Amino acid sequence: MSALSRIGVAIDSDLLEKFDALIARKGYTNRSEAFRDLIRDELVEKAGERPDAAVVGTVTLVYDHHVRMLSEKLTDIQHEAFHHVLSTLHVHLDHDHCLEVLVLRGKSAAVRRIADMLISTKGVKHGRLVITSTGAEL
């Protein structure tokens, strides 16, 4: 954690009023925190574009566990990528469907490649990757 800077920002009063209303709806109690979140979101977005950036990613998968050999295939991919897979959460959505969230860590390109492999596996109905930060650089 670094020292705190206090900077001045000039904003048209109308615009500020709209921003304050928006962040209140979102649950912010502190305007500076809302600004910091805008900045951090922008930085994470940019960092994720570099293939060699150190990132953390979460992959959300929804699949039908009745599909033959699907769990085995997903497990195989994870084991081959075990250096990058930190942890996995499994939720039973209904009689047929599972949701799995994996936390991956590594270079952006590697994280994307593993996510692509999981999402493209037959039987996975929907998948999405979120690229976020290791926290240290934010």
Next chain:
Amino acid sequence: MSALSRIGVAIDSDLLEKFDALIARKGYTNRSEAFRDLIRDELVEKAGERPDAAVVGTVTLVYDHHVRMLSEKLTDIQHEAFHHVLSTLHVHLDHDHCLEVLVLRGKSAAVRRIADMLISTKGVKHGRLVITSTGAEL
């Protein structure tokens, strides 16, 4: 144009340094302007989600003008929607391909509907809608 408010924002020095580097790369000469742009982008994003919000949209279309009756169809759609179509720009990309940008204005739902109709027309190879603001509320 409203009065200008000057507010204080507290930001960790490290984070501020990274933000300053990012906006310098983007061409900002003024940090307040970068903050205002983040705010306005967020407000436009949220406004566009409401179907009855008054918006301006630009539709980018790339198409092959050799496709039979395509120009006629695109023109027909635009004429039926003439209340919403402010203007159109046409560029010849190569022997076969045209790019057309339309400026639409109206409620968000109507603008999306017209964009969907144009983009789904056979022969249009790629299309994208940008929802922006009439400017007055920013």
Next chain:
Amino acid sequence: MSALSRIGVAIDSDLLEKFDALIARKGYTNRSEAFRDLIRDELVEKAGERPDAAVVGTVTLVYDHHVRMLSEKLTDIQHEAFHHVLSTLHVHLDHDHCLEVLVLRGKSAAVRRIADMLISTKGVKHGRLVITSTGAEL
């Protein structure tokens, strides 16, 4: 699971070649599966836009656990929303930073509201919501 339909799709050979190359890179072994994924992704995208759609969401949070009372606040929000929180995964990223993934279930508007509250909490450095499906309708 419903019956399987087999449909014919006409595609320019060049375009098909490029698509095949793309999906091979992503790890698909089956072209139909790639098409189904494109469709499902589009359907999930559209469904998530309706505030009353039944969805599953995963929220990824990165935060500094040293921030005073932060864990308590995040836990409080989750308990108030316990009807919607199915499960939570926690990963220690380094000495200071934690990653938490929550699986939420409910109407799209409620899931978004809970995600906004968590992400806007002071000390949460980065957060993202993924809206996905309960699987049943895909």
Next chain:
Amino acid sequence: MSALSRIGVAIDSDLLEKFDALIARKGYTNRSEAFRDLIRDELVEKAGERPDAAVVGTVTLVYDHHVRMLSEKLTDIQHEAFHHVLSTLHVHLDHDHCLEVLVLRGKSAAVRRIADMLISTKGVKHGRLVITSTGAEL
């Protein structure tokens, strides 16, 4: 234009029904065209990620023309980048606000850089870049 391939795609009947309903709402009269659009959109998305890909971009700018020297600055940037600027469309939105759409052509990195410079100019209230294709490779 290349030869047309006719391929078979296997899709669960329920999923197909939902897809057909979605594309009908969007205005498609032809299912193959909807599939081709999904493919092309994916290819454009991927191509735009490579900094040296040949792309076409459209930049949408909303600005207040009363801001001193703004038009001059925007014109200067365009003239410096004249090799990349194909054409410009200008619309008067109200007493104060203008919308300008520029069509850019060049390598993805150069198009993004010019868009960043335009959008970051003080007085530009909102800006967005759409990366699309020259058409030839779709």
